Structure formats: C-alpha cells, structure tokens
Amino acid sequence: xxxxxxxxxxxxxxxxxxxxxxxxxxxxxxxxxxxxxxxxxxxxxxxxxxxxxxxxxxxxxxxxxxxxxxxxxxxxxxxxxxxxxxxxxxxxxxxxxxxxxxxxxxxxxxxxxxxxxxxxxxxxxxxxxxxxxxxxxxxxxxxxxxxxxxxxxxxxxxxxxxxxxxxxxxxxxxxxxxxxxxxxxxxxxxxxxxxxxxxxxxxxxxxxxxxxxxxxxxxxxxxxxxxxxxxxxxxxxxxxxxxxxxxxxxxxxxxxxxxxxxxxxxxxxxxxxxxxxxxxxxxxxxxxxxxxxxxxxxxxxxxxxxxxxxxxxxxxxxxxxxxxxxxxxxxxxxxxxxxxxxxxxxxxxxxxxxxxxxxxxxxxxxxxxxxxxxxxxxxxxxxxxxxxxxxxxxxxxxxxxxxxxxxxxxxxxxxxxxxxxxxx
Amino acid sequence: xxxxxxxxxxxxxxxxxxxxxxxxxxxxxxxxxxxxxxxxxxxxxxxxxxxxxxxxxxxxxxxxxxxxxxxxxxxxxxxxxxxxxxxxxxxxxxxxxxxxxxxxxxxxxxxxxxxxxxxxxxxxxxxxxxxxxxxxxxxxxxxxxxxxxxxxxxxxxxxxxxxxxxxxxxxxxxxxxxxxxxxxxxxxxxxxxxxxxxxxxxxxxxxxxxxxxxxxxxxxxxxxxxxxxxxxxxxxxxxxxxxxxxxxxxxxxxxxxxxxxxxxxxxxxxxxxxxxxxxxxxxxxxxxxxxxxx
Numbered sequence: 001x002x003x004x005x006x007x008x009x010x011x012x013x014x015x016x017x018x019x020x021x022x023x024x025x026x027x028x029x030x031x032x033x034x035x036x037x038x039x040x041x042x043x044x045x046x047x048x049x050x051x052x053x054x055x056x057x058x059x060x061x062x063x064x065x066x067x068x069x070x071x072x073x074x075x076x077x078x079x080x081x082x083x084x085x086x087x088x089x090x091x092x093x094x095x096x097x098x099x100x101x102x103x104x105x106x107x108x109x110x111x112x113x114x115x116x117x118x119x120x121x122x123x124x125x126x127x128x129x130x131x132x133x134x135x136x137x138x139x140x141x142x143x144x145x146x147x148x149x150x151x152x153x154x155x156x157x158x159x160x161x162x163x164x165x166x167x168x169x170x171x172x173x174x175x176x177x178x179x180x181x182x183x184x185x186x187x188x189x190x191x192x193x194x195x196x197x198x199x200x201x202x203x204x205x206x207x208x209x210x211x212x213x214x215x216x217x218x219x220x221x222x223x224x225x226x227x228x229x230x231x232x233x234x235x236x237x238x239x240x241x242x243x244x245x246x247x248x249x250x251x252x253x254x255x256x257x258x259x260x261x262x263x264x265x266x267x268x269x270x271x272x273x274x275x276x277x278x279x280x281x282x283x284x285x286x287x288x289x290x291x292x293x294x295x296x297x298x299x300x301x302x303x304x305x306x307x308x309x310x311x312x313x314x315x316x317x318x319x320x321x322x323x324x325x326x327x328x329x330x331x332x333x334x335x336x337x338x339x340x341x342x343x344x345x346x347x348x349x350x351x352x353x354x355x356x357x358x359x360x361x362x363x364x365x366x367x368x369x370x371x372x373x374x375x376x377x378x379x380x381x382x383x384x385x386x387x388x389x390x391x392x393x394x395x396x397x398x399x400x401x402x403x404x405x406x407x408x409x410x411x412x413x414x415x416x417x418x419x420x421x422x423x424x
Numbered sequence: 425x426x427x428x429x430x431x432x433x434x435x436x437x438x439x440x441x442x443x444x445x446x447x448x449x450x451x452x453x454x455x456x457x458x459x460x461x462x463x464x465x466x467x468x469x470x471x472x473x474x475x476x477x478x479x480x481x482x483x484x485x486x487x488x489x490x491x492x493x494x495x496x497x498x499x500x501x502x503x504x505x506x507x508x509x510x511x512x513x514x515x516x517x518x519x520x521x522x523x524x525x526x527x528x529x530x531x532x533x534x535x536x537x538x539x540x541x542x543x544x545x546x547x548x549x550x551x552x553x554x555x556x557x558x559x560x561x562x563x564x565x566x567x568x569x570x571x572x573x574x575x576x577x578x579x580x581x582x583x584x585x586x587x588x589x590x591x592x593x594x595x596x597x598x599x600x601x602x603x604x605x606x607x608x609x610x611x612x613x614x615x616x617x618x619x620x621x622x623x624x625x626x627x628x629x630x631x632x633x634x635x636x637x638x639x640x641x642x643x644x645x646x647x648x649x650x651x652x653x654x655x656x657x658x659x660x661x662x663x664x665x666x667x668x669x670x671x672x673x674x675x676x677x678x679x680x681x682x683x684x685x686x687x688x689x690x691x692x693x694x695x696x697x698x699x700x701x702x703x704x705x706x707x708x709x710x711x712x713x714x715x716x717x718x
Contacts, residue, residue, distance in 0.1 A: 074680075077469075077680060080469050080470060084469075101468075101470055101683065104468070104470045104471045105470050105471075189555055189556060197664070198661055198663060198664075199661075199663050199664070199665075200661070251555065252575065254549070254574065254575050254660070254663075254664070255661055256546075256549050258553065262556075267556075382468070385681055385682050385683070386682055389681070389682070393665065393666070396663065396664055396665055397665055400577065400664060400665065402577065402665060
C-alpha cells in the first residue's frame with residue numbers, strides 16, 4: 001500500500017528515458033544521432049546492441065543510441081509521456097495492439113510515402129499478418145519488429161505414458177478434446193491443457209484462433225458491430241466451457257504464467273503457445289504441431305513494430321535509414337539466429353543461415369510453417385482494448401462456469417456494439 | 425529579537441523547507457490541480473483534449489462497474505480496518521511482556537511490513553494457488569477445501585483482506601507497542617492500589633491512554649484501505665470477474681488500459697471526496713472520545 005512511493009517510482013520511470021532522450025539532437029562533426037527505445041534484455045538485448053554497433057561502424061554519418069525503457073507493457077505510456085514533455089525517441093518498439101492509438105499522435109511518422117518511394121524495402125516480403133497490423137486506414141505506422149503465432153506444443157513423454165497418439169496436422173477439435181481428457185489425471189494433479197483465464201488479451205487471443213477456426217470473426221466485415229457471438233463463437237466458447245468445467249482437463253492460469261513452469265514440470269500435456277515460451281521448457285521433450293481444426297487450422301499472430309517519431313527531417317531520415325537496414329532480410333536473419341525469434345520476412349527462409357537457425361531451435365520450423373495459417377488479424381481500432389476487455393470478462397465467466405457461452409457472448413457483444421457506436 | 429534578525433531567520437527557514445516544498449509542489453500539488461482539469465476533459469492522453477464539462481461525472485453516475493467498485497472498496501475497508509487495528513492491539517498487548525525471545529517475536533511480526541508488496545503478492549499467489557498451493561494442501565489434511573481463494577470470484581476479495589492484514593499488522597503493532605510503553609507506570613500502580621483488577625485497569629486506564637494511537641491508526645488505515653491497489657495489481661489484476669476491482673484499480677484500468685484519462689481523473693476526485701469525508705467524520709468522532717494525557 002506504499003502508494004506515494006509506487007507513484008513516484010512510476011513517474012520517475014516514465015520521466016527518466018525522456019530526460020535521457022535530450023541528448024539525441026544532431027551530434028558534432030556532422031553525425032546525426034538516432035535514439036531508439038526498446039525493452040530487449042539478455043540475448044535479445046545483446047543482439048540488438050551488436051546490430052547497432054555494426055550499423056554505426058558502417059555508417060559514419062549516423063549514430064544509433066539504444067535506450068532500454070524497461071518492461072514493454074508500459075512502453076506506450078512512456079512514449080506518450082515523452083511526447084508530452086517534448087522529448088521522445090526517434091524509434092520505439094511498441095506492441096501491435098496499440099497501432100490505432102499510435103496513429104492518432106501527430107508525432108508518428110506515416111511510413112506509407114517512404115515505402116512507396118523506395119522499392120528496396122520490398123514491403124511485400126513481410127508476412128501478411130505483420131503488414132496488416134501496422135496498417136491503420138491509409139497510413140503505415142511502423143515496420144515489423146517481431147512476429148509470432150500460436151501452435152500446439154505438447155509433452156511427448158506424457159502422450160507416450162498415457163498411450164495417446166501424438167497430435168497430427170489433421171487433428172480436429174474432437175481429437176484434441178478427447179486427448180486432453182485422456183491426459184488428465186486428477187490424482188497426479190496433471191492436466192491435458194492449460195488456458196490463461198485472467199480475462200486479459202491473453203485470454204482473448206487464444207479464443208480468437210478458435211473463433212476463426214470455426215469460421216467466425218470478431219467484428220462484422222465493415223467493423224461496425226460485434227460478430228463473435230455468432231454460432232461459430234458460441235461453438236468455440238462451448239469447447240472451452242466443456243473442457244474446463246465438464247472434463248476438467250484444463251489448468252486455468254490466473255495470469256501469473258504458472259502454466260509454463262507446470263508444463264516444464266510435466267504437469268500439463270498440451271499448450272497453445274508461441275515460440276517465446278520454448279526456451280522455458282528445458283526439462284521436457286516437446287513436439288510442435290499446428291492447432292487442431294474445426295473448419296480450418298487458423299492461428300493468430302501477434303506482431304509488434306518499430307515506430308518512427310518525428311524529431312525533424314534530418315533525424316527522421318537517419319532513423320529510417322537504420323530501420324531499413326535493421327529489418328532487411330540479412331540483418332533480420334542474424335537477429336533470428338541469435339535470439340530464436342521467428343523470421344519477420346518470408347525471404348529469410350531462403351538464406352544460407354536458415355538451416356542453422358532451424359537446427360539451433362527445436363520445433364521452430366513448425367512455427368515458421370504455421371505463420372501461413374495466420375490469415376486474419378485482430379481489428380486495428382483505438383477502442384480495441386475496450387473490446388478485448390468485454391470479451392475477456394465473458395470468456396472468464398464461461399471458463400469459471402459462471403455463465404453460459406451464448407448468454408456471456410451476447411452480453412459482451414452488446415457492450416462492444418455500444419463501444420463501437422461511441423468511438424473512443 | 426530585532427526585525428532584521430527575524431527576517432533573515434525567516435529567509436533561512438524558507439530555504440530549509442524549499443527542497444521539500446518544491447518536491448511536494450511538483451509531485452503533489454501540481455498533479456492535483458492538473459487532474460482536476462483533466463476530469464472535465466475527454467482526454468485519451470494522445471490526441472488534443474476536448475472540454476466536456478461535467479460529462480465524466482454524469483457518466484460515472486450511470487456506470488454499474490463504478491458503483492460496484494465503490495461497494496467493494498467499502499466492504500474491503502470495513503473488514504481491513506477493524507481486523508488490522510484491533511488485531512494489532514491484541515498482539516501488541518501480548519508482545520508488551522517481559523518474556524524470553526521477545527525481540528525475536530517483535531521482529532517476526534514486523535517482517536511482513538518490510539517485505540516488498542510484489543514479493544508478498546508472488547508468495548501469496550503460490551500459497552493460495554488452488555491446485556498446487558500449500559494452503560489447499562493443508563486444508564485438505566484436515567478435510568477442508570479445496571478453495572479457489574484468489575481465483576474464486578466469491579472469495580478473492582476476502583483473500584486480499586487476509587493478505588493485506590497480514591502485510592500491515594506489524595506496522596500497527598509497532599505504533600501500539602510505542603504507545604503502551606509511553607503509559608506511565610504510576611497510573612497503573614495507582615489503579616491497582618485502588619483495587620482495580622487486570623481487566624478494569626485495561627478498560628479504564630490503558631485503553632483510554634491508547635486512544636490517540638487508536639485514532640491515528642484508524643484514520644491512517646482507512647485512508648490506505650480506500651486506496652488499496654498494489655496488492656491487487658500483483659495478484660488478481662482486479663479479477664476474477666472484477667471481484668477485486670476496487671476504486672483505485674478501476675481508475676488505473678480506465679487510465680492506463682483504456683486511455684480514458686479524463687474519466688479516470690473524475691474517479692480520482694470522487695475517491696478524494698470520499699476519503700476526505702470519511703477522515704473528517706472519524707476525526708470529529710475521535711476528538712470527542714480521545715484522551716490526550718498531559
């Protein structure tokens with residue numbers, strides 16, 4: 001309850017990078033400084049630092065300065081605080097779900113004209129889900145920084161011990177549900193599947209994949225109304241309900257991320273998760289498969305982006321120069337090889353380093369293939385967080401057995417319709 | 425004292441308080457004024473703000489989540505304050521004794537206060553984890569449970585009460601211990617000579633002399649309880665099913681998840697008025713009953 005201290009710390013944390021950002025003006029001797037905010041640490045931090053060093057060495061006129069802003073969850077707040085204070089970075093790593101909010105800021109550089117004017121960037125080489133996530137109306141507000149998708153990650157030993165056949169690319173929801181049930185053993189506190197039930201976007205996006213698999217969508221095609229309470233949505237939510245409350249084959253994670261530790265301890269047989277979790281599973285022999293299908297095997301992709309902010313044309317041009325270089329196929333491949341991140345460009349799979357990358361990170365090739373199943377994107381709207389919250393509450397109620405799927409989704413849809421009609 | 429000396433002393437005095445006053449002004453007064461302005465705006469902290477007068481406050485009046493969050497805040501406060509203050513009184517009386525290892529016991533009671541909230545939250549998340557947590561394991565041993573605790577909408581708020589009482593009890597105990605040691609021995613002795621038993625000494629001598637400490641703790645704990653946030657942020661994030669969405673959590677959610685800056689500022693002002701009224705009532709009641717020994 002130490003509120004004054006917490007608030008002070010938050011304020012200082014928000015102000016600190018802003019304060020440091022002052023030094024980003026044109027340096028002496030004709031070099032232009034580019035200030036880049038990011039939240040990368042450990043291996044990723046080292047890989048980014050190496051890339052900046054390499055760029056600075058080969059581009060004497062530009063000097064890229066990296067500044068870590070801490071947890072990326074709070075990055076938008078920090079950038080906004082910086083913009084308010086008149087001191088903000090040239091480039092910042094920001095989550096894909098913020099695209100519509102970012103587009104509202106007058107300091108955000110619209111990259112559309114720059115991309116149109118420069119064929120060397122080869123924009124079409126980025127995955128469709130990535131391009132969709134940074135396109136807001138007729139603007140392009142960022143360059144893809146990271147892409148991932150959800151696949152089925154399973155513990156091979158548990159399947160063997162229970163005598164259940166391992167998942168295949170032809171698995172259906174029914175196969176999945178009955179396997180989860182067979183892999184659940186209450187006496188051993190072992191679960192077939194885990195689901196994050198904290199009502200956050202973590203709860204919602206896994207449901208989105210199920211919704212799309214059943215042929216549904218989040219909003220109507222014109223984006224004016226909720227569509228997730230369709231028959232497809234009810235079918236997807238019913239699957240969650242039946243597994244969580246009838247089969248009791250699902251470990252409900254309260255958002256603390258316990259599911260990853262439990263999977264690594266052999267207490268959970270299957271997860272819907274992405275490549276970022278794989279390094280947390282050193283103790284189990286895991287396999288990766290595409291998600292089970294209802295009508296199709298669609299997955300969901302959560303791309304993040306590098307956003308350019310306008311600090312005058314000189315710094316903007318220098319920042320753009322760096323971003324083009326950093327997200328080129330060769331440099332992106334070097335980054336993937338160092339960090340295990342998925343390729344952000346399709347052409348990376350043709351590079352000589354790609355087989356090394358696949359060999360270094362077991363299971364990663366299935367995630368790369370699965371990127372083709374990321375056909376749809378979440379709506380890019382400034383009100384998306386409100387939509388997500390309404391859906392999250394409904395899904396949490398269903399998972400906890402406190403509401404029927406149809407009733408819960410209808411109620412959330414009503415809230416979403418109201419949000420959409422009001423605007424942000 | 426000559427007026428010149430007084431003036432230079434004045435200046436020196438102002439210089440001494442200047443650093444503190446500047447900090448309080450910058451981080452205290454300025455935000456208070458700014459958030460009042462904010463509460464009359466539609467402000468997503470991104471685009472240019474729009475003046476909308478009292479619309480935020482009108483919208484609050486019709487917001488069922490806001491009403492529920494006030495109800496939960498009051499329930500939480502009504503449980504937290506008596507449990508922590510009177511629980512602390514009992515423990516302080518026990519610890520105000522000359523027994524072996526008394527310093528160890530006092531330290532043990534105070535340790536939770538010195539523990540960071542984040543650490544407390546993570547520990548309780550594990551202790552109270554429904555499937556693998558030790559709390560349900562122990563409950564199972566005596567044939568109870570399993571309970572959902574923080575993950576059951578009907579229990580989460582009470583679990584938060586238990587967790588925060590545990591975390592803050594030590595602070596109240598220290599205050600009471602200091603107050604107990606400030607009670608003059610001769611008053612207790614005089615009462616004993618007049619034939620008062622232990623209970624009557626406690627009731628008519630000790631308790632009245634503790635009343636300033638009690639008043640302070642009640643007012644202070646109430647203000648804290650009305651603004652409870654950290655413990656909820658690190659455990660339940662306002663859930664499940666908004667069961668622990670208290671006022672400050674709702675404010676935070678509106679401001680920093682949904683970017684409704686103006687609306688959140690309006691919530692902050694309602695909370696401010698609530699706190700002010702409750703504190704004034706408590707102080708007024710307190711001043712009629714508290715004994716200050718001279």
